[in-house]
Amino acid sequence: MPSAQPTAYPSTDRTVPTRSRERASYDRELVHAVLDEGYLCHLGFLRDGAPVVLPTLYARVGERLYVHGSTGSRPLRGAGAAPGLAVCLTVTHLDGLVLARSAFHHSVNYRSVVVHGTAFQVTDPEERSLALDAIVEQVMPGRADDSRRANAKELAATAVIRLDLLEVSAKVRSGGPNDEPEDLELPYWTGVLPVARTYGTPIPADDLAPSIALPGYLSGE
Amino acid sequence: MPSAQPTAYPSTDRTVPTRSRERASYDRELVHAVLDEGYLCHLGFLRDGAPVVLPTLYARVGERLYVHGSTGSRPLRGAGAAPGLAVCLTVTHLDGLVLARSAFHHSVNYRSVVVHGTAFQVTDPEERSLALDAIVEQVMPGRADDSRRANAKELAATAVIRLDLLEVSAKVRSGGPNDEPEDLELPYWTGVLPVARTYGTPIPADDLAPSIALPGYLSGE
Numbered sequence: 001m002p003s004a005q006p007t008a009y010p011s012t013d014r015t016v017p018t019r020s021r022e023r024a025s026y027d028r029e030l031v032h033a034v035l036d037e038g039y040l041c042h043l044g045f046l047r048d049g050a051p052v053v054l055p056t057l058y059a060r061v062g063e064r065l066y067v068h069g070s071t072g073s074r075p076l077r078g079a080g081a082a083p084g085l086a087v088c089l090t091v092t093h094l095d096g097l098v099l100a101r102s103a104f105h106h107s108v109n110y111r112s113v114v115v116h117g118t119a120f121q122v123t124d125p126e127e128r129s130l131a132l133d134a135i136v137e138q139v140m141p142g143r144a145d146d147s148r149r150a151n152a153k154e155l156a157a158t159a160v161i162r163l164d165l166l167e168v169s170a171k172v173r174s175g176g177p178n179d180e181p182e183d184l185e186l187p188y189w190t191g192v193l194p195v196a197r198t199y200g201t202p203i204p205a206d207d208l209a210p211s212i213a214l215p216g217y218l219s220g221e
Numbered sequence: 222m223p224s225a226q227p228t229a230y231p232s233t234d235r236t237v238p239t240r241s242r243e244r245a246s247y248d249r250e251l252v253h254a255v256l257d258e259g260y261l262c263h264l265g266f267l268r269d270g271a272p273v274v275l276p277t278l279y280a281r282v283g284e285r286l287y288v289h290g291s292t293g294s295r296p297l298r299g300a301g302a303a304p305g306l307a308v309c310l311t312v313t314h315l316d317g318l319v320l321a322r323s324a325f326h327h328s329v330n331y332r333s334v335v336v337h338g339t340a341f342q343v344t345d346p347e348e349r350s351l352a353l354d355a356i357v358e359q360v361m362p363g364r365a366d367d368s369r370r371a372n373a374k375e376l377a378a379t380a381v382i383r384l385d386l387l388e389v390s391a392k393v394r395s396g397g398p399n400d401e402p403e404d405l406e407l408p409y410w411t412g413v414l415p416v417a418r419t420y421g422t423p424i425p426a427d428d429l430a431p432s433i434a435l436p437g438y439l440s441g442e
Contacts, residue, residue: 018291046272051307052272053310055333114273116273133324147323184428193423208410
């Protein structure tokens with residue numbers, strides 16, 4: 001499949017930023033890498049003509065993104081309607097705080113992906129199962145096989161929507177501050193404070209049987 | 222000022238969720254606490270009738286949120302137009318991955334705030350300065366006084382928009398998994414994997430003079 005795909009997404013009016021164009025990329029591998037490192041996105045859609053942005057989980061499967069939720073949730077109902085739901089799905093990894101000598105040149109290091117498109121409800125049972133597994137696996141690789149899969153009642157209560165990767169851009173800022181030459185002698189500390197998402201020690205549920213050991217995907221073994 | 226304010230934001234059609242209403246809160250203190258812990262939001266707005274979601278920095282000053290950017294950026298230009306810009310500003314803190322015995326009851330612990338409203342450009346020079354300082358301070362308390370403030374040219378290139386906290390809700394999920402009674406004997410590890418944003422060792426810029434020590438707000442002293 002990869003050999004048949006161009007290495008970059010086409011750039012369009014809405015994926016070319018007005019600012020900091022040098023930070024934008026349409027490279028497929030970069031887009032995939034940013035998406036694959038995360039699992040929490042911010043999904044934007046319209047409700048009564050106004051924008052709404054909600055945090056939600058996602059998974060990437062090839063050139064498709066999946067999001068799930070209750071069949072009663074508003075965006076997912078919208079995606080079930082005939083023309084689909086216009087959405088913007090954004091994933092952001094914050095990598096560092098860039099402390100320049102001037103307030104103006106303060107910045108953050110980050111990698112983000114913005115996907116524009118139309119989301120549709122997935123109705124095919126096989127694709128729905130695949131998508132739900134993928135969301136569990138995106139958050140915690142190894143977990144889909146190490147938990148009880150959804151039964152018929154749970155599947156009926158779960159909506160799955162799909163957004164194809166067609167109109168996509170990544171944006172990356174990395175490296176140190178870019179101060180003005182005339183500021184270089186100012187007496188302020190300057191550099192980058194790295195930021196990362198980290199995980200603590202797993203907390204077993206109160207009712208976990210003591211005989212059940214911590215799985216390898218949680219112990220890092 | 223606090224004594225004159227009700228302790229909760231009014232709930233409206235669009236701040237009452239269709240799902241998991243028990244997780245929603247309009248408590249002013251909670252909303253402020255969630256906003257104050259962060260500095261990166263996802264800002265949703267419309268462009269040519271379609272939703273756009275972009276990551277950006279923000280600051281809270283009392284009942285106002287400020288966002289800044291280049292005067293050339295699209296959302297900020299929109300906020301400068303007469304009726305303002307309809308936006309949704311969302312802040313999310315991910316606190317844990319909730320691994321239930323069933324895939325269906327997998328969840329995440331989080332605290333989020335969603336603000337709906339109309340953003341306006343700030344033109345008053347004093348409010349603009351205050352907002353720009355506040356954004357630097359929101360990201361790194363102590364830094365506004367320890368960097369060069371914006372000069373006239375930089376101020377002219379910077380747009381500041383304001384969004385008042387009028388239509389606001391918080392949503393919180395905490396605690397362990399909620400498995401079905403019939404799943405309690407399943408042989409899967411269950412519990413919570415804590416997630417946090419953490420900071421690494423500050424990396425000085427290549428051209429930092431060795432005589433400039435790490436400031437207290439970075440060394441934690």
